[in-house]
Amino acid sequence: MPELILHHYPLSPFAEKIRLVLGAKKLAWKSVIIPSVMPKPDLVALTGGYRKTPVLQIGADIYCDTALICDVLEHLQPEPALYPLHAKGLARTLAHWADNTLFWTAMAYSTQPKGFAQLFEKAGPEAARAFGEDRKAMSAGMPRIRPADAAAGYRSYLRRISDMLGEHPFLLGQTPSIADFSMYHPLWFTRVRTPAVADIFNATPLVLEWMDRVAALGHGTMEDLSASGAIAVAAAATPAALSGDAFQDDHGIALGSRVVITSESFGPEPTEGELLAATRMHYTLRRTDKRAGTVHVHFPRIGYALKAAAAA
Structure with missing residues (x-):
């Protein structure tokens, strides 16, 4: 290796x-x-x-x-395989959706004023301003989702993810795939980095249980x-x-x-x-x-x- x-x-x-x-x-x-x-x-x-x-x-x-x-x-x-043989195309397609549509919806929701303030409560206002200006430059020309619109979309996406978890511990079966890692990380940001707005998960307990299973995989050595x-x-x-x-x-x-x-x-x-x-x-x-x-x-x-x- x-x-x-x-x-x-x-x-x-x-x-x-x-x-x-x-x-x-x-x-x-x-x-x-x-x-x-x-x-x-x-x-x-x-x-x-x-x-x-x-x-x-x-x-x-x-x-x-x-x-x-x-x-x-x-x-x-x-x-263990990221791309299961029985669902390679599905796993990649779900991952792409998660890294784009789900990600930007989650970010727009999580960085509403209450979440953004918590994100930088220890770093201070200067760090918050620098971060905001940096991301503004990175996203020039991209459509922006308003937090209120993001909240509605995020709730719908969480319900859909929950629906995928009723029969097995991970999104596509008994083991995690690229779909799990790609859907997890935007939700991780909300739950771990901006917990002030993490009550959006309250309606989907299966999602929280799944997030705990993914987090338990750890970060390697x-x-x-x-x-x-x-x-x-x-x-x-x-x-x-x-x-x-x-x-x-x-x-x-x-x-x-x-x-x-x-x-x-x-x-x-x-x-x-x-x-x-x-x-x-x-x-x-x-x-x-x-x-x-x-x-x-x-x-x-x-x-x-x-x-x-x-x-x-």
């Missing part, structure tokens, strides 16, 4: 998703705590621009977005690592050889071209590099940083836009 380095911070819901996957698979990992807001110079030295949380590092290979990170962890440790230590690991390593997956050209951009990859919605910061792979599932860019050396930065296809650097 290669050394797994997770760049994250405790407050991040998506980081909690990956921490629990690491726990379910009983994996050991190194923890690098990153800032929750920009600037993030140590992280950007590895990614080239991408700043969302979390990021998985394996030597000089940098994996962005939890959808891709979960695929990488599944490849490294296939058991964690060891702290400094950001400079992680950069040194990348600088001393050589990116892993790429698999022989077929090149899927949907853009008319040849391998070896200078390209820019950006998120289609939240977090628009671009990453530029040389396109090394464009398979049906992911992109790989090669880039060089004066601190991190030559790294391969990997993105999932879904949710990300690829453009030639000259046209970006």
Whole structure:
């Protein structure tokens, strides 16, 4: 098993998703705590621009977005499986819905004034303002859900999740799948980070019992690592050889071209590099940083836009 380095911070819901996957698979990992807001110079030295949380590092290979990170962890440790054979497509589809529709509904509800105030009651108003401005910049152009509308939607989604739990302990059966981890983390944020508004769970006790089962999976075996230590690991390593997956050209951009990859919605910061792979599932860019050396930065296809650097 290669050394797994997770760049994250405790407050991040998506980081909690990956921490629990690491726990379910009983994996050991190194923890690098990153800032929750920009600037993030140590992280950007590895990614080239991408700043969302979390990021998985394996030597000089940098994996962005939890959808891709979960695929990488599944490849490294296939058991217990995130994608059950009887419901692979369903599990992935539910996970995508949860990471997008459910997530933004839960965030809009949880960060209503009472929840937002609790979130930063110890950090103070300056930290709250900085966080708010940072997320405003990350979500420029995205539609915003008002808390009152989010509350109605959230209640409906919780009832639907509850309906999935009447016959078995996890959403798709006897063991947790990617659907569980993706639906759990937005709810975790409400229940654990903004408990002042967590009474929304009172009508769905089965959801609370399921959340307790997911939380009990733990976070695996964690060891702290400094950001400079992680950069040194990348600088001393050589990116892993790429698999022989077929090149899927949907853009008319040849391998070896200078390209820019950006998120289609939240977090628009671009990453530029040389396109090394464009398979049906992911992109790989090669880039060089004066601190991190030559790294391969990997993105999932879904949710990300690829453009030639000259046209970006």
